[in-house]
Amino acid sequence: MTGDIRHFINLPDIGADTLKGIIKHAHALKAEKFQPPQIMEGLSLAMVFDKLSTRTRVSFDVAMKQLGGHTIVMSKGEMQFGGAESIESTAKVLSRYVDCIMVRMSDDDKLLELAKYSDVPVINGMTDKSHPCQIMADIMTIEEKLGSAQGKKIAWFGDYNNVCQSYIDASAIFDFDFIMALPEDLNDNVPSGVSFTNDAKIAAKNADVLVTDTWVSLGQEGKDIQKFLPYQVNSELMTLANDGAIFMHCLPIHEWEEVSEAVAKSPASVIYDEAENRLHAQKAILAWCLDGAGVKLR
Ligand code: CP
Ligand code: NVA
Secondary structure: OOOOOOOEOOHHHOOHHHHHHHHHHHHHHHHOOOOOOOOOOOOEEEEEEOOOOOHHHHHHHHHHHHOOOEEEEEEOOOOOEOOOEOHHHHHHHHHHHOOEEEEEOOOHHHHHHHHHHOOOOEEEOOOOOOOHHHHHHHHHHHHHHHOOOOOOEEEEEOOOOHHHHHHHHHHHHHOOEEEEEOOHHHHHHOOOOOEEEOOHHHHHOOOOEEEEOOOOOOOOOOOOOHHHHHHOEOHHHHHHOOOOOEEEEOOOOOOOOOEOHHHHOOOOEOHHHHHHHHHHHHHHHHHHHHOOOOOOOO
8 A cells, every 4th residue: 555544543633524424424334234335345454452342343344344355353362463573563564465454452552553564554443542433333323313413412421431532532523512420539530621520410411412331441350340339320310311312332331330221221222223333334434444545445
């Protein structure tokens, strides 16, 4: 590949118009889901994981294959990377074989280093700091259910984590009000300029979207969750929200910690549409990455 490489690393790097265009394309690809255009014919995607995954792994794999492309999945322990071979060497070698690399890697700096040395687009499939592909699917879901994210009140409950950070990034781009409800001792973790409260009811009041994620992200096993208990999204919080408010969660849920079973299984819960939309959003992200310099989609 020659020329500018379209990496998909973090939302603020990409530009609002481009991101909105990718989501518009995702809606179009969803409408064509039973006759997907064969735009990835002859192209290959490598997927590298140093953490567990169900949705990211399967949705990227199926997305690429439905569009006519090929995939190879490599997990930690199955490749030289992480052992003697450097990130630079790994990136350069993979670039000679495949047209795009999707990486789920704990360490943000390692992902950036891989992108630096890669000659093909690199997609962030989640680090400890961000999860931009998830938020693209979430915005798509909000648009389906509520028309638009613009001007909506989106309330986040529980931990400040990678998914939360990508919501914060998205709030400026898609122009929604974002408020976090979290335990007091995490106040210092909240990035400057972001609205937050220690009272879950304040966050839930008149919210259009209530969103949460596990209190124990991958790599944090054994963490004490006591302080998060007042931030469970339950029926009491949902009744404070606006009429028609939706509940979202990237999954997997730690049953029934961060959300009650009643809310997760209620009509307001859109968690499985959200999970499906990973597939369509990923197709559009792949198309944007690969429609860049040197590789023209058919
Ligand atoms: N939501 C999400 O990224 O799920 P996985 O960890 O299963 O990929
Ligand atoms: N915050 C979670 C998201 C999983 C999709 C984690 O990092 O494990």
